Structures are given as structure tokens and as C-alpha cells.
Amino acid sequence: EAAVTQSPRNKVAVTGGKVTLSCNQTNNHNNMYWYRQDTGHGLRLIHYSYGAGSTEKGDIPDGYKASRPSQENFSLILELATPSQTSVYFCASGDAGPLYFGAGTRLSVL
Amino acid sequence: SQLAEENSWALSVHEGESVTVNCSYKTSITALQWYRQKSGKGPAQLILIRSNEREKRNGRLRATLDTSSQSSSLSITATRCEDTAVYFCATTYAQGLTFGLGTRVSVFP
Secondary structure, three states, rough: OOOOEEEEEEEEEEEOOOOOEEEEEEOOOOEEEEEEEOOOEEEEEEEEOOOOOOOOOOOOOOOOEEEEOOOOOOEEEEEEOHHHHHHEEEEEEOOOOEEEOOOOEEEOOO | OOOOOOOOOOEEEEEOEEEEEEEEOOOOOOOEEEEEEOOOOOOOEEEEOOOOOEEEEOOOOOOOOOOOOOOOEEOOOOOOOOHEEEEEEEEEEEEEEEEOOEEEEEEEE
């Protein structure tokens, strides 16, 4: 069973603070993705990666960085969090087929 | 703008009835996927239908694809309360998958 684990599940951050969202997959997929989900906007792609050491910008990368230190791990970094980044964030992995999503991280920036 | 989008915000049915979610997309595709997202969970793929296929089934689910009209549908027969979820269509583009905004399907006893 494909598995994608996100941590933390919930996070409250202060404006201007640094936030790191972590994702681990045991699927041995090369590709990993970070999406955010907001009412009225659906799922939007922030960053993605083709493998360890690679990160690429998605559709809405501004204010976010990504890091892929290994095949299994993909992090999303908010260096200076803003209230507009309050959202639910999903990590996914998948190669040329279905994407397997984690359970999401609910982030509130106050 | 969305490259793929469902045609209804929300649909409600009673258990045992059938329901159909429709999707339209804007670019040529190699495949279209349908996902379901239950409350508090991440999306999960239901069906992948390739551009050379017209219909695909998975248990009570049936997906159709019409490349001439750039549309797809997902039908669920004999619905159950546990089918209550948001249903998305998704198409592949250069950077990965793009999702529609979703259709919320509510199944009532």
C-alpha cells in the first residue's frame, strides 16, 4: 500500500515566523508534489520534485521554498509566514499514474 | 484558470440512487483521472481513463471520456452514505496534475 505521511497534521504559526512542513513517502516514487487547498481555488501546485536534490516551481511558488534531501523526504518551507498562507497543504507522490496523497497539514498563520 | 473543471458544485442523492459528476477540460490529454476526497483526508484516485479509451469501470464506478467534446463523466451506481465526498477530475500537464474545483456529492439515507 502506497504511503505518504505528513507532519505535523496541524500547525499554528505567527506572522513572520518560519514554518517547515514535512513529507515522507515509502512508495519509492521519483516525483513528489506540494499542493495547497483552499475553498474556491481547489488544489493548486506549489512546488514539485523529480528526485533527490531537485525542486521545481509549480503554479503558485511565491513565498514558499522546497527541499528534497532524499528520495523519501520532501519539505515545504515558509521562511516568513503570512496570514494568506493559512490553508491545508497536501503532499503527494506518483510517477506516470495516480498521485498518492498524504492526509494533509492544516496551517493557520496568525 | 482551471484546465479541468467539474460542471456542478454539489449534488445530493438518496442511498441506492445513481449520481453522475461531469467534467470538462481545456487541453488535449493523454489521460484523465478521477479522485475522491473524504472529509479530513487527502484525495484518492478512483479511475484513470486514457485518451484512447471511451469507458472504464471500477466496481460501482463508471467513467467515460469524450475527447471530441473534451468532457468526461463519473457515474456511481447504488450509492451508499460512504460515497459522500468531493469528487475531482484531474488532467496531466507539463508540471503534473491539475485538478478541477470538485463536486460535492452528498448521499442521504
